[in-house]
Amino acid sequence: MILTPGQAGDNPQLLPLLEDIDDIDVDGQRVRVGRVIADKAYAHPSTRTALRQRRIKATIPERVDQVAHRKAKGSAGGRPPAFDTDIYKMRNVVERCFNRLKQFRGLATRFAKRAAYHRAEIILACIVLHLK
Known part of the structure; x- marks a missing residue:
């Protein structure tokens, strides 16, 4: 990423x-x-x-x-x-992934202003989605 x-x-x-x-x-x-x-x-x-x-x-x-x-x-x-x-x-898989990530409010509105924090939020959201 x-x-x-x-x-x-x-x-x-x-x-x-x-x-x-x-x-x-x-x-x-x-x-x-x-x-x-x-x-x-x-x-x-x-x-x-x-x-x-x-x-x-x-x-x-x-x-x-x-x-x-x-x-x-x-x-x-x-x-x-x-x-x-x-x-x-098959590209719709990527678009669906983006839509699922946007279900996390902090990612959709980008509460974290620092890039490192935002990147960490994305990684955590990916882990949560993967574990579901």
Whole structure:
């Protein structure tokens, strides 16, 4: 988990988050990210390139402005990125998790003003949800 200010964008935090995940061991085995399922906020071409270089498959819908820009180039615009709607449907698990975390009043209203306290609240809420 990476905690950022509210006005910070999500996309710049994706690659540092993936680097942190590379360092995680689960039962003595290294975890390898095989696919990223994300919303249109992560649809920047540099993100797709970085994921491709790391051999990570991306299921990210194309933004409307990117579609228009690619089509305006004609045949030089290239083909659209692969997008599997069935795999993208699994993204609702993340949204449901956010909704369950927002049931904790302190998280939803961010009572804790210090980042360390807020991060601790998130971790505790995740533990409570996991134990249920």
